[in-house]
Amino acid sequence: MIGELKKTGGEILKVKIGTYKDNGFESVIDSDAFEALINPTGFSFTSKIEYNTTQEQGAPGSNPKFTKVSPQALQMEFLFDGTGVTEAYKGNKLINVIKKNKFSHKTVKEQLKRFYEATGEFKGSFHKPYSVIVIWGEFEFKGTLTEFTIDYKMFNKDGTPLRAIGKATFLEGISQELIAQKVKKSSPDLTHKRTVQDGDTLPLMTEKIYGDSKYYLEVAKINGLINFRQLKPGSELYFPPIEKIS
Known part of the structure; x- marks a missing residue:
């Protein structure tokens, strides 16, 4: 300050x-x-x-x-x-x-x-x-x-x-x-980057970050995913602030 x-x-x-x-x-x-x-x-x-x-x-x-x-x-x-x-x-x-x-x-x-x-x-x-x-x-x-x-x-x-x-x-x-403590990393108002793990689905990852899976289609569009049902382990996805996709 x-x-x-x-x-x-x-x-x-x-x-x-x-x-x-x-x-x-x-x-x-x-x-x-x-x-x-x-x-x-x-x-x-x-x-x-x-x-x-x-x-x-x-x-x-x-x-x-x-x-x-x-x-x-x-x-x-x-x-x-x-x-x-x-x-x-x-x-x-x-x-x-x-x-x-x-x-x-x-x-x-x-x-x-x-x-x-x-x-x-x-x-x-x-x-x-x-x-x-x-x-x-x-x-x-x-x-x-x-x-x-x-x-x-x-x-x-x-x-x-x-x-x-x-x-x-x-x-x-x-x-x-x-x-x-400083940025409250779990906040849905921040941009997050996540690495896809085995068994991950886009609705599940979206729910973990935003507390609701309803945004998964918007997240798919932002990441340019053509087939979001088959996520590739090791790939990285971006989850923007919730106000940008709601």
Whole structure:
């Protein structure tokens, strides 16, 4: 859910990353594994809906059939600053707040290490990196880091990086139990894909999904079935939302 950022004592909360053992998000490792020095200017999502566009040889076109909705991807940038003149700004912009007096700070290398330990480092005991929750106010995203690009922007005289922008991509990923809770998979208002098993009949499969077998003729039409009385085991059938066939 995306909403207004929660405030505590007049301060806007920072982007935080919590780590978990797996995508069931029950076994927490560290709820404050990483906190952004400065909040990003924003974030973006990538969504992909896949269709099967296979067409018969010689056919002038195809009849795309819905396959699946791929997991969302979250893109977010993080500022890593080790100059000692950038305060952990309380707002939500990638800007520098210059102070006359320097204060204690961590190097870019230390900050990147903490970020990578939380999001991308392979954990031998789990045989994978941690599952993470990215939190910014009321916004929450559950998944795993899939890509991380670092742009170094400033260097010390000896070549030590003093500032960097990390461009991270997180792929949505939750357990089947959480998916079922989230989308109520048994709902007749969703599109379902089923593989035909031995002994299956179209009226029986239709009844299992919609709670009524009366829609089997419409389902046959949608799937282009000529002889729906003889279903081929292993074939896949699509059952659209009930409002589209009623």
